[in-house]
Every structure is written in structure tokens, then in C-alpha cells.
Amino acid sequence: xxxxxxxxxxxxxxxxxxxxxxxxxxxxxxxxxxxxxxxxxxxxxxxxxxxxxxxxxxxxxxxxxxxxxxxxxxxxxxxxxxxxxxxxxxxxxxxxxxxxxxxxxxxxxxxxxxxxxxxxxxxxxxxxxxxxxxxxxxxxxxxxxxxxxxxxxxxxxxxxxxxxxxxxxxxxxxxxxxxxxxxxxxxxxxxxxxxxxxxxxxxxxxxxxxxxxxxxxxxxxxxxxxxxxxxxxxxxxxxxxxxxxxxxxxxxxxxxxxxxxxxxxxxxxxxxxxxxxx
Amino acid sequence: xxxxxxxxxxxxxxxxxxxxxxxxxxxxxxxxxxxxxxxxxxxxxxxxxxxxxxxxxxxxxxxxxxxxxxxxxxxxxxxxxxxxxxxxxxxxxxxxxxxxxxxxxxxxxxxxxxxxxxxxxxxxxxxxxxxxxxxxxxxxxxxxxxxxxxxxxxxxxxxxxxxxxxxxxxxxxxxxxxxxxxxxxxxxxxxxxxxxxxxxxxxxxxxxxxxxxxxxxxxxxxxxxxxxxxxxxxxxxxxxxxxxxxxxxxxxxxxxxxxxxxxxxxxxxxxxxxxxxx
Numbered sequence: 001x002x003x004x005x006x007x008x009x010x011x012x013x014x015x016x017x018x019x020x021x022x023x024x025x026x027x028x029x030x031x032x033x034x035x036x037x038x039x040x041x042x043x044x045x046x047x048x049x050x051x052x053x054x055x056x057x058x059x060x061x062x063x064x065x066x067x068x069x070x071x072x073x074x075x076x077x078x079x080x081x082x083x084x085x086x087x088x089x090x091x092x093x094x095x096x097x098x099x100x101x102x103x104x105x106x107x108x109x110x111x112x113x114x115x116x117x118x119x120x121x122x123x124x125x126x127x128x129x130x131x132x133x134x135x136x137x138x139x140x141x142x143x144x145x146x147x148x149x150x151x152x153x154x155x156x157x158x159x160x161x162x163x164x165x166x167x168x169x170x171x172x173x174x175x176x177x178x179x180x181x182x183x184x185x186x187x188x189x190x191x192x193x194x195x196x197x198x199x200x201x202x203x204x205x206x207x208x209x210x211x212x213x214x215x216x217x218x219x220x221x222x223x224x225x226x227x228x229x230x231x232x233x234x235x236x237x238x239x240x241x242x243x244x245x246x247x248x249x250x251x252x253x254x255x256x257x258x259x260x261x262x263x264x265x266x267x268x269x270x271x272x273x274x275x276x277x278x
Numbered sequence: 279x280x281x282x283x284x285x286x287x288x289x290x291x292x293x294x295x296x297x298x299x300x301x302x303x304x305x306x307x308x309x310x311x312x313x314x315x316x317x318x319x320x321x322x323x324x325x326x327x328x329x330x331x332x333x334x335x336x337x338x339x340x341x342x343x344x345x346x347x348x349x350x351x352x353x354x355x356x357x358x359x360x361x362x363x364x365x366x367x368x369x370x371x372x373x374x375x376x377x378x379x380x381x382x383x384x385x386x387x388x389x390x391x392x393x394x395x396x397x398x399x400x401x402x403x404x405x406x407x408x409x410x411x412x413x414x415x416x417x418x419x420x421x422x423x424x425x426x427x428x429x430x431x432x433x434x435x436x437x438x439x440x441x442x443x444x445x446x447x448x449x450x451x452x453x454x455x456x457x458x459x460x461x462x463x464x465x466x467x468x469x470x471x472x473x474x475x476x477x478x479x480x481x482x483x484x485x486x487x488x489x490x491x492x493x494x495x496x497x498x499x500x501x502x503x504x505x506x507x508x509x510x511x512x513x514x515x516x517x518x519x520x521x522x523x524x525x526x527x528x529x530x531x532x533x534x535x536x537x538x539x540x541x542x543x544x545x546x547x548x549x550x551x552x553x554x555x556x
Binding site for chain 2: 104
């Protein structure tokens with residue numbers, strides 16, 4: 001496994017990789033969710049490239065960029081064991097040198113859900129993913145369903161900008177207690193960790209209700225909301241039942257829906273989601 | 279020479295082209311300026327791809343998209359004679375299908391000069407060029423110095439977004455009377471065509487003055503302005519003397535400068551420029 005930082009090294013190493021190349025962009029502090037993407041990429045491609053970059057432009061000034069957990073030695077060990085060929089770890093200077101001024105924006109999809117609470121977040125995501133795609137030039141790229149809106153936004157960007165890259169969205173990986181894998185789970189203390197279970201528990205109850213015939217968007221959201229609001233340490237930011245394609249909020253009876261939520265548990269913002277009826 | 283419209287045909291034909299590929303994006307109605315780009319691309323690369331697309335998103339509602347001259351048969355004949363391998367002629371539906379919502383923006387460089395008079399123009403340019411680059415994936419791409427700011431903006435975009443593409447900017451090609459080649463010259467009647475000569479004449483006088491030691495930005499601009507303002511049919515929109523790299527307006531004594539201007543001759547907006555001291 002090779003590790004590179006600057007673009008010329010990256011190009012050098014890319015030029016000797018066997019095609020097709022599968023690409024997994026990450027912000028590091030890897031968990032089983034990331035590794036499931038790597039495993040799928042390994043299965044689908046002759047070579048696997050992973051990037052590790054805690055992208056500052058997708059964090060708002062009041063968010064946790066400074067505290068975002070890092071453990072590069074452990075990350076590299078995990079990636080080596082997973083059979084990754086090349087790891088790109090650009091610095092902020094490599095990605096945003098002086099005079100940097102170009103942005104990629106997806107308009108409508110990014111205004112909803114997460115975007116309504118994090119208005120500059122997706123501009124940072126689409127810009128950095130665009131840069132990563134241009135530099136790595138993979139045949140396929142892998143994203144987690146945990147960031148459901150991110151996956152939808154990236155798929156839209158790829159289609160709109162004619163990227164010749166297939167986007168593969170992989171299922172959420174969960175801890176044994178149901179909590180969705182996230183690098184941010186490390187922030188939670190023991191009590192908060194218990195409260196964090198309410199997200200997946202609420203979603204599970206909504207899925208059960210759907211399977212038992214409940215189709216009203218409001219009722220499904222109320223099931224999730226009630227479950228989270230039982231937890232004193234959990235502060236619900238939103239729960240949504242949206243069209244899985246265009247992410248528009250649904251009302252009344254639904255066929256299929258992306259049920260998603262964001263919750264502050266202590267100072268930690270957690271998200272989770274489930275797709276019903278697809 | 280092959281001609282394709284939709285992306286799947288393009289990909290099919292690209293896959294059998296010898297590398298490296300040189301790419302010349304155009305809006306059609308080709309003239310000797312375009313053909314000089316094709317010639318240079320032919321010399322530099324194993325294969326040459328040209329696109330023809332009058333991109334609606336770089337025209338403002340009050341601009342000349344509807345009237346923009348077209349002659350696709352003549353264009354294809356010229357390109358065939360020039361040894362082009364593949365011509366991509368996407369429709370508007372291919373480039374901007376329903377639900378399209380992704381934009382590429384270069385921030386500062388696009389606010390100046392042309393951008394201050396055409397505020398949505400460069401967003402359209404960078405977006406479509408990004409799409410063309412992603413779809414064609416060339417090693418090199420060719421642009422004309424006539425659109426000096428466009429060339430600077432594209433170079434910035436390529437650097438910022440990590441496109442692995444070398445941008446080659448080729449000199450302005452002029453008619454025997456000095457008028458810069460432009461598809462829009464067809465709009466000019468005989469008297470307007472005479473008035474149009476004042477752009478290159480003014481720039482030539484500024485170059486002469488610079489070579490004779492004039493270094494004051496204001497004085498150089500005045501030479502151009504005076505020459506254009508002698509023409510009753512010409513209405514100067516702006517004349518600028520700017521830093522060739524960051525396009526910021528220069529004052530006082532200059533070392534190097536991009537002297538550029540925009541002039542309405544009748545209803546036709548013409549631009550021209552010259553670089554002094556480089």
C-alpha cells in the first residue's frame with residue numbers, strides 16, 4: 001500500500017494502478033462503515049484508492065472541524081489490512097492553496113433537510129468530491145447511506161456534470177446496539193451513548209409500523225419523534241419523511257419515503273435514516 | 279471524422295481514440311481563430327475532439343442566444359479538412375436535462391471586466407466547460423486569447439478543481455484589416471465593420487506608446503478610448519488595463535498589463551485585447 005500527499009505523487013502512483021479503480025473518499029478516523037465501503041470497492045475493482053481529508057469547507061465556523069477525531073496510524077493499518085492499494089492524504093494547502101476560488105454547487109437538493117440547518121455544508125462536500133474525482137479519476141466511487149442526502153447530492157452532481165463515474169451507495173453499518181457507525185460517536189459519554197440508541201430505535205419502530213400498514217407521513221414521523229423525545233439527553237433537531245429521489249417533504253399517504261432525523265445528544269449532532277417501501 | 283450527439287455515443291467513440299487527446303470546445307460558426315486552435319491541437323496530440331454547443335447558460339436573457347449564427351454543415355466540412363477525429367454536438371437536452379441543478383463557479387476572477395457587465399456569463403462558461411471536460415477527458419484543451427478573461431477563469435478552475443488537463447491559450451487571429459476574428463462579426467454591416475477596426479487600432483496605438491516608453495495605465499487606456507470614441511457608430515463600454523494574472527485593475531506605472539475593451543458597434547458587442555510587457 002502506497003501513501004501520497006501531493007498531486008504529482010498521486011498522479012505517479014495512479015499511473016501504475018490496474019484499472020478499474022474504485023475510490024472511497026473519507027475524513028479519516030475510520031470505522032466499520034468505511035471499511036464496508038472499502039470491502040465493496042475491493043470486490044468490484046482491480047485497484048482501490050482511499051482518500052483521508054477532513055475537509056474544512058464543509059464545516060461551518062461553529063462546527064467541530066478542530067475537534068474532529070484523527071488517528072492516521074490506525075487508519076493506515078486498517079486500510080492496509082483491507083487490501084487498499086493507494087491512500088491519498090492531502091493537506092489543506094494541497095486542496096485549497098492561496099488564491100483558491102472555485103466552488104461546485106448543487107442547487108435545490110442541498111437546500112433541504114441537512115442543508116437547511118447546515119447551509120454551507122454541501123457546497124463544501126460537492127466541491128471537495130469534485131476535486132477528489134478529478135484528481136483520482138476512478139471508475140466507481142463508494143458512499144455510505146448513513147449520509148443519505150450527501151449520497152443523493154453526489155449522484156445528482158455526477159449526473160449533472162457528466163462525471164464518467166458510477167456511484168455506489170452502501171448500507172448503513174450499525175453497532176450491536178443499533179447506533180449507526182459514525183466517527184463522531186467517540187464524542188459520546190456513557191449516558192449519551194445510551195440516549196443515542198433512540199435514533200435507530202425510533203426508525204425501527206417506524207419501519208415496523210410501515211410494515212404493519214401505517215402509510216401516513218405524519219404518523220411515521222411522530223413515532224420517531226416520540227421515541228427520541230423520551231430521552232432527556234437527546235434534543236431532536238428534525239425528523240423528516242421525504243421523497244427518496246428529490247428529498248421533498250412528503251405529506252399524507254406515502255408509497256416510499258426516506259425517514260431521516262438529526263439529534264443533538266449532549267454537544268454531539270447525530271444523524272440516521274431508513275428508507276421505507278423501496 | 280465521427281459525429282456524435284449523446285453521451286453514450288461519445289463514450290463509445292472516445293474509447294477507440296488514440297491518446298493523448300486534444301480538445302477544442304466551440305459554439306460553432308467556426309472561423310480561422312477556431313481553426314488555429316484545431317491546428318495546434320492536431321500538432322500536439324494523437325487525436326483531436328471538437329465540441330459544438332451554443333451554451334444557453336452563458337447568455338443573459340437580453341443577449342444574442344437566439345440569433346447566434348449557426349452553420350453546422352460548413353463547420354463539419356472545415357473540421358473534417360482540419361483532420362479532426364471526433365465532433366460532439368450535444369443538444370440542450372443532453373447538456374441540461376430536466377432537473378439539472380449543478381453549477382461551477384469561479385469567485386473573484388469572474389466579478390471583474392466582462393463579468394461586471396455580464397454577471398451570469400462565467401458561471402455558464404465554467405459549468406459547461408467542466409461538463410465538457412468530464413465527458414471528453416482530454417489531456418489538453420485549447421482556448422483563444424481573444425476571450426482573455428475566459429482563458430484566465432478556465433485556467434483558475436482547472437487548477438482549483440484538480441483537472442488533469444493542460445490548458446493551451448492560442449494567440450488572437452485577426453482579419454487582414456486588424457479586426458479580431460469573431461463569429462459575431464457576421465452581425466456587422468459595412469459601416470459598422472469599418473467602425474469595428476477602431477478596437478484593434480486603439481490597442482495597436484497603445485502597444486506603440488508602451489514600446490516608446492509610456493507606462494502609465496491611465497494614459498494607455500486613454501489612447502484606446504480616444505481612438506474608439508472617434509467612431510460615431512462605436513459605443514465604448516469599458517477599457518481596462520489589468521494585471522494579466524488576477525485581472526485586478528492597475529493604476530500608475532505598470533510593468534505588464536492586459537489592455538482590454540468592450541465596444542458596442544450598432545447592436546453588436548465586440549471585445550478585443552492585447553498583453554503589454556510579457
